[in-house]
Amino acid sequence: MERESLERFRTRVRGWCEENVPKGWRETQAGADDQAVVAFQRQWRATLQSGGFLAPHWPENLGGCDMPLVEQAILAEELARADAPRLSLYQVAIYNAAPAILHFGTDEQKNRFLPGIQHGEVWCQGFSEPGAGSDLASLSTRADRRGDAYVLNGQKIWTSWAMHADWCFILVRTDRNAPKRRGISYLLMDMRSPGITVRPIKQATGAAEFCELFLNDVEVPMANRLGPENEGWQVAQTTLASERGVSILELAERLHRNGLEHLIESATGWTMEDGSPVLADPAVRERLAGFHGEVQILRAMCQRLIESMVSRGGVGTEASIIKLYYSELLQRLMDYATQLRGLPGQLEYQLLLSGGWETGNWLGDFLNSFSWTIAGGSNEIQRNIIGEQHLGLPREPRAPGES
Amino acid sequence: MDELDDLRDMVRNLFDDRASSERVRAAVDTPGGYDTGLWHTVAELDLLGLLVPEALGGAGAGLPEVAIVLHELGRRTVPLPIVSSAVLAPTALLGSDNYALAAEMLPTLTTGERRAAVIIGGPEGQLSPACWALQWVERHGQYVLDGMAGFVLDAPGADDLIVAAHGEDGLLVAAVDAQEAAVTTAASTDRTRRLGTVSFDEVVVPAARVLATADAAGVLVARVQSVAAFTTACDAVGVAERTMEQTAAYAQVRQQFGRPIGSFQAVKHKCADMAVAVECSRAGLSLALDALRRPGERDDAAAVAAVSTAKAYACDAAVGVCTDAVQAHGGIGFTWEHDAHLWLKRVLLDRALFGSPSWHRRRVADAVLPAETALAVS
Numbered sequence: 001m002e003r004e005s006l007e008r009f010r011t012r013v014r015g016w017c018e019e020n021v022p023k024g025w026r027e028t029q030a031g032a033d034d035q036a037v038v039a040f041q042r043q044w045r046a047t048l049q050s051g052g053f054l055a056p057h058w059p060e061n062l063g064g065c066d067m068p069l070v071e072q073a074i075l076a077e078e079l080a081r082a083d084a085p086r087l088s089l090y091q092v093a094i095y096n097a098a099p100a101i102l103h104f105g106t107d108e109q110k111n112r113f114l115p116g117i118q119h120g121e122v123w124c125q126g127f128s129e130p131g132a133g134s135d136l137a138s139l140s141t142r143a144d145r146r147g148d149a150y151v152l153n154g155q156k157i158w159t160s161w162a163m164h165a166d167w168c169f170i171l172v173r174t175d176r177n178a179p180k181r182r183g184i185s186y187l188l189m190d191m192r193s194p195g196i197t198v199r200p201i202k203q204a205t206g207a208a209e210f211c212e213l214f215l216n217d218v219e220v221p222m223a224n225r226l227g228p229e230n231e232g233w234q235v236a237q238t239t240l241a242s243e244r245g246v247s248i249l250e251l252a253e254r255l256h257r258n259g260l261e262h263l264i265e266s267a268t269g270w271t272m273e274d275g276s277p278v279l280a281d282p283a284v285r286e287r288l289a290g291f292h293g294e295v296q297i298l299r300a301m302c303q304r305l306i307e308s309m310v311s312r313g314g315v316g317t318e319a320s321i322i323k324l325y326y327s328e329l330l331q332r333l334m335d336y337a338t339q340l341r342g343l344p345g346q347l348e349y350q351l352l353l354s355g356g357w358e359t360g361n362w363l364g365d366f367l368n369s370f371s372w373t374i375a376g377g378s379n380e381i382q383r384n385i386i387g388e389q390h391l392g393l394p395r396e397p398r399a400p401g402e403s
Numbered sequence: 404m405d406e407l408d409d410l411r412d413m414v415r416n417l418f419d420d421r422a423s424s425e426r427v428r429a430a431v432d433t434p435g436g437y438d439t440g441l442w443h444t445v446a447e448l449d450l451l452g453l454l455v456p457e458a459l460g461g462a463g464a465g466l467p468e469v470a471i472v473l474h475e476l477g478r479r480t481v482p483l484p485i486v487s488s489a490v491l492a493p494t495a496l497l498g499s500d501n502y503a504l505a506a507e508m509l510p511t512l513t514t515g516e517r518r519a520a521v522i523i524g525g526p527e528g529q530l531s532p533a534c535w536a537l538q539w540v541e542r543h544g545q546y547v548l549d550g551m552a553g554f555v556l557d558a559p560g561a562d563d564l565i566v567a568a569h570g571e572d573g574l575l576v577a578a579v580d581a582q583e584a585a586v587t588t589a590a591s592t593d594r595t596r597r598l599g600t601v602s603f604d605e606v607v608v609p610a611a612r613v614l615a616t617a618d619a620a621g622v623l624v625a626r627v628q629s630v631a632a633f634t635t636a637c638d639a640v641g642v643a644e645r646t647m648e649q650t651a652a653y654a655q656v657r658q659q660f661g662r663p664i665g666s667f668q669a670v671k672h673k674c675a676d677m678a679v680a681v682e683c684s685r686a687g688l689s690l691a692l693d694a695l696r697r698p699g700e701r702d703d704a705a706a707v708a709a710v711s712t713a714k715a716y717a718c719d720a721a722v723g724v725c726t727d728a729v730q731a732h733g734g735i736g737f738t739w740e741h742d743a744h745l746w747l748k749r750v751l752l753d754r755a756l757f758g759s760p761s762w763h764r765r766r767v768a769d770a771v772l773p774a775e776t777a778l779a780v781s
Contacts, residue, residue, distance in 0.1 A: 289767035293712030393665035
């Protein structure tokens with residue numbers, strides 16, 4: 001089939017957004033309870049799917065449309081422009097679980113798990129543990145073989161949306177004698193299995209989508225292992241790379257439209273202590289101009305990343321550079337917006353979970369920005385990756401037994 | 404894309420060979436301040452005629468090629484007056500309706516036989532014409548220039564001057580033989596480039612030497628100032644990139660506490676931040692290049708914002724990188740013998756030339772924020 005021109009595609013997406021992005025969702029979803037958030041996410045997911053925009057990067061046989069990256073970029077721009085809700089509940093399923101299964105799964109696993117993701121199953125990620133954060137490879141949740149199954153015991157943490165998840169992809173230790181990166185396996189765990197306890201963790205923002213998982217003799221069939229036994233670390237690395245890849249496009253566009261531009265619109269009515277308009281202050285104007293430039297640079301970097309993914313077919317250290325830059329820019333912008341808003345910005349706010357990182361409450365968004373500077377490999381870890389893989393600097397000395 | 408890569412390889416090899424630290428240091432101590440042999444070589448390689456159409460003896464290339472050459476000049480802090488003679492002067496000449504004058508001057512600039520400097524600022528390089536100290540009046544169908552301009556890049560030793568002046572009827576841009584003016588050198592701390600003070604005492608300019616007047620001159624000056632700001636950003640990113648590489652290389656070999664200092668996060672993370680700064684600056688340059696290549700196609704506010712962002716971001720970032728580089732090198736980085744001070748001084752001048760980062764951010768603010776007058780005062 002011949003593809004439409006990019007301009008026609010943009011026009012089509014823009015028209016679709018005008019008709020389908022729920023009107024007034026920010027107001028109706030502000031402070032919504034858990035059930036209302038999930039119902040809204042489910043509905044928005046179905047709307048995106050009916051438009052063919054749910055998982056455009058997926059292959060056609062999976063209900064995607066093999067959308068070229070340039071079109072995905074336009075889609076991200078237009079969704080941000082239309083102030084569409086963020087599909088928070090399904091991010092992990094669509095951008096992490098599906099690519100990992102596509103890349104490492106057997107045909108049987110693909111046939112078994114991908115249709116579920118396509119039809120709206122929620123996935124969560126069981127990587128971090130209380131004792132294994134930045135040093136993820138030191139994880140100690142153990143999986144012992146018993147017949148055709150692994151028996152899991154241990155604890156996972158920072159597992160977003162686990163209370164609503166149907167499935168969890170989880171890293172477990174299958175060989176305690178091997179060097180730490182070589183004794184890990186990657187399993188797909190049914191969240192309805194006996195022995196799983198989920199406990200939400202209330203975060204600094206007041207939200208509680210991060211969870212703890214307690215695993216007590218949880219059985220996972222060996223058929224649910226993704227990739228070879230003890231090679232789960234490589235599977236996980238690929239998954240994380242995907243996390244830092246295409247989805248950053250959407251984040252950059254949202255930071256531009258729903259972050260900075262929304263801030264400038266809002267601040268038009270704000271005043272300083274002497275009653276003069278905030279936006280008339282030369283120092284404020286210079287700072288906002290600087291942020292404008294940085295956000296445009298972020299967008300250009302994402303475009304360059306896309307071009308390099310198209311020409312080279314992979315993501316290198318530039319994904320770490322973008323994650324580091326994006327998260328710190330987000331944090332600095334939200335901190336500055338909080339300062340500009342003054343005392344009215346200090347009032348208690350209502351959560352807007354479908355608002356992603358730009359809810360319009362600057363203090364709440366500033367607090368929430370730490371989930372970007374800390375999660376997905378903290379920024380300190382990203383700096384190690386850039387220093388070691390991009391600039392060739394020597395690694396940290398390793399403890400005995402590491403590899 | 405391949406042709407641009409070939410150009411980059413060619414220029415990088417040339418400067419690796421002919422603009423080593425020793426050669427750069429020797430060149431700045433010569434009377435002209437640059438290696439005249441290398442000047443002839445770059446002319447033979449058509450690098451002085453990149454913007455000049457083939458019909459006028461040039462290479463018929465464009466700003467993407469210019470950006471590559473300037474990046475490479477920055478990498479080696481090469482002292483060659485390329486920006487003025489091969490970028491700014493051709494931009495002014497080609498932006499004018501005076502085709503005869505362009506056709507006369509561009510071939511000699513392309514061969515390197517003559518070289519030009521461009522005056523687009525005031526006594527302290529101010530970009531706003533209201534601050535200029537160079538006036539023009541019309542007398543008997545000719546134009547008379549009187550006054551001075553300071554901190555003019557590459558003015559010492561220039562043969563031709565492209566001059567923007569301020570008058571009662573607006574701006575004037577004209578070409579003047581440098582012998583008609585008095586040029587003195589203002590020794591800059593960045594010894595790899597020369598700045599001059601240029602004075603005009605009732606210098607008569609025939610109408611045939613005029614490039615533009617009034618509104619057209621305003622447009623031309625704005626264009627040259629934008630390209631000028633862009634050139635400093637290209638240079639700064641080149642310096643920053645190689646500074647980052649040299650710092651990472653040093654951190655790999657310098658041992659303290661029994662291991663390379665680059666294995667310490669205090670040093671490693673500084674280097675990682677340099678990589679972020681360089682990549683972001685590059686992305687900023689790509690936006691500016693896009694805006695400059697298509698004048699008139701994009702709305703002016705967006706184009707101004709793109710160029711000013713690139714200049715402000717890249718120059719600030721480069722000064723940050725070069726500052727951290729001195730620090731990461733420790734004591735050796737503070738010596739005259741080491742090149743770290745050459746890198747830092749080069750980007751400090753880049754940052755100051757053709758508009759400070761603050762001034763450029765103010766231009767961005769005016770382009771993207773509501774006008775101050777539109778904001779209600781309560």
